Amino acid sequence: EAQVTxxxxxxxxxxxxxxxxxxxxxxxxxxxxxxxxxxxLGLRQIYYSMNVEVxxxxxxxxxxxxxxxxxxxxxxxxxxxxxxxxxxYFCASSSRFGRDSGYEQYFGPGTRLTVT
Amino acid sequence: AQRVTQPEKLLSVxxxxxxxxxxNYSYSGSPELFWYVQYSRQRLQLLLRHISRESIKGFxxxxxxxxxxxxxxKPFAQEEDSAMYYCAxxxxxxxxxxxxxxxxxxxxx
Numbered sequence: 001e002a003q004v005t006x007x008x009x010x011x012x013x014x015x016x017x018x019x020x021x022x023x024x025x026x027x028x029x030x031x032x033x034x035x036x037x038x039x040x041l042g043l044r045q046i047y048y049s050m051n052v053e054v055x056x057x058x059x060x061x062x063x064x065x066x067x068x069x070x071x072x073x074x075x076x077x078x079x080x081x082x083x084x085x086x087x088x089y090f091c092a093s094s095s096r097f098g099r100d101s102g103y104e105q106y107f108g109p110g111t112r113l114t115v116t
Numbered sequence: 117a118q119r120v121t122q123p124e125k126l127l128s129v130x131x132x133x134x135x136x137x138x139x140n141y142s143y144s145g146s147p148e149l150f151w152y153v154q155y156s157r158q159r160l161q162l163l164l165r166h167i168s169r170e171s172i173k174g175f176x177x178x179x180x181x182x183x184x185x186x187x188x189x190k191p192f193a194q195e196e197d198s199a200m201y202y203c204a205x206x207x208x209x210x211x212x213x214x215x216x217x218x219x220x221x222x223x224x225x
Contacts (some may be wrong), residue, residue, distance in 0.1 A: 031211070032212070035215075040125070040217060041217060042122075042215045042216055042217035042218045043160075043202065043215040044204060044215070045212065045213065045214070048212070050210060050211060056211070058212070059214075090159070090160065092160075092213075093158075104150075104162045105162070105213060107158045107159045107160040107161065108159060110159060112161070
């Protein structure tokens with residue numbers, strides 16, 4: 001089954017304790033992206049990656065890091081989490097090539113992070 | 117810079133009534149627009165895209181470049197349409213998807 005998976009689904013942590021949220025897709029997609037969803041603000045892009053070893057900042061990259069060492073994985077790293085990073089995080093992937101694909105993004109189930 | 121505006125946070129309609137979820141965009145290039153839907157406790161999924169001019173679950177959306185709008189419409193709302201709807205604009209050669217703040221549609225019996 002084609003899908004995007006995220007782990008963990010729920011995480012409660014304390015300020016300053018480094019954490020990683022994993023994202024994996026099995027559709028051989030070139031493009032992957034991370035978003036955070038906050039009430040009243042919708043979804044905002046954190047980082048995206050156009051292919052292996054190619055990443056770039058989205059709209060709200062501060063406090064986050066990413067890496068893309070393999071095509072299928074795109075982990076989100078919070079080196080020193082703070083309470084303002086409490087949010088619902090979504091990973092997404094898509095195929096960049098071919099207008100017919102419409103660049104549809106496939107979303108993971110979300111990771112709810114609470115930083116106390 | 118590109119921007120997507122969804123002016124209504126919440127839209128409440130009765131079952132069988134017409135639905136229109138508003139979306140306006142700001143972008144200097146040629147826009148590619150999408151509607152995504154998020155049902156309760158489920159992941160976001162694509163509802164429709166303007167380039168395919170399709171109708172999904174009875175919903176349609178027409179791109180109006182003059183008014184820079186991409187409103188989502190359905191003639192008769194169903195209870196199962198209750199969800200959060202996001203309008204999204206694709207730019208940057210397909211690299212950047214900018215979302216609106218979303219509209220919560222509630223269909224009442």
